Amino acid sequence: MNTENLRVFINLAETLNYSKTAAQIYISQPAVSQNIAKMERELGFQLFTRTRRSVNLTKSGSNFYQGIKPMLNSYYKTVQESQRLSNGNDVDFTLGYSGTPYEVKMVPKIVRAFKRQHSKFNIYLANFDHYDLKTQLQSGECDVILTMPDIIAGISNVKYIDLYEGSYQVHFFKNSGYKPKLDKLDLTDLKNYRLIMSDSRWCPPSQDDLQKSIQKANKVLNLAFANNISVANTMTHANLGVGIWADFVTDPEDHELINVDLKYAIHPHYGIAKLNNNNITPASIFCKWIRNEFINLQLYDS
Structure with missing residues (x-):
């Protein structure tokens, strides 16, 4: 099995069409079939299931594709980089x-x-x-x-x-009227503010866990949700609520926010x-x- 075999396999895994793969790689359709058959014999498992109407990856074929594509990309990139280094480029x-x-x-x-x-x-x-x-x-x-x-x-x-090991913080717009009296806030202190949380479909798992802990600690909360950190940051600067995210998310030169540490056992990295x-x-x-x-x-x- 060589890189050319793998290139044919990856292309077919993405097109799921023998004729398209043949056209894109500039070989005949029988050559594509022979390439895949040879690989399956060497690997000892079936890569594709094929009917008159469709071509699909098997579970083993899908797993092989997920693992081999980055390896082949890395191989090509390494060869190119080594050639450039050899030539002083x-x-x-x-x-x-x-x-x-x-x-x-x-x-x-x-x-x-x-x-x-x-x-x-x-x-x-x-x-x-x-x-x-x-x-x-x-x-x-x-x-x-x-x-x-x-x-x-x-x-x-x-x-x-x-x-970097950081901490979670509560972020207030400096003209919001909030004057921090404590160096740190408890989760239960957050019930007094409108909180801007990140959509769980987007945010990191640790952020999602923190938001669930805040909701568990407070029976009633005033919440707004942002679908990415840029929106959450903009909403906080617009004084639409209080932002909650790790300290290493904030622009270190942003002087419009007051950042207060949150008492929370887990430290983000x-x-x-x-x-x-x-x-x-x-x-x-x-x-x-x-x-x-x-x-x-x-x-x-x-």
Whole structure:
């Protein structure tokens, strides 16, 4: 089995159409069938079920596709990067992020600081929500993503590197009339405010757990929901309610918010993730750099 066999398989897994795959790869339809039959003999299991009207992946075929596509993408990317290095050319690198207010402010600073030491890197940025970021990392479209550990939990081929342990905070617009009397607020103190919560279909699992704990601690709450952190941040600045999110989500240069720590046993973490391999790649170089420089460069102002 070689990379050409895998390329044919991946294309067919995505088109589910032998004639389309043949046309896209510029081989005959019988050659596609022979390629798949050869792979199935070598693997010892069926990749596709085929009728006159449809082609579908088997469960084993689907599992094989999910695992092999990022590996093949990584292979091609590594070959290209190695060729560029051999020729003294620049190396491409893609950093994925979800676009929190912190990241919007700090990612450009991170990139500039990294480029000062690694001028050969062509850096690209990709912005997706938390869950799309995982897919982009697994497929090899992103080399590294900024994330939280609970978002990528359970993914076997991904390595997480922790950069910061934070705390959950309550965020008030400074002209809302709120004058903090305490350094920290209890969950039960939140019943006095209109709370802006994140939609559970979007927010990280740890954030969702916190919101459920707040609702459990208070029988009656005045709630509003935002479908992403940008909307929640905008609503808070518009004085439409009180925001609740981790301290590393807030723009460190935002002086329009009053941020008060929340008494909550679980501390959120922030870091980076890459595909788990031992090769020296642009991803591993960036991860080593940011792990060493994150605090020294004061990329997060506590």
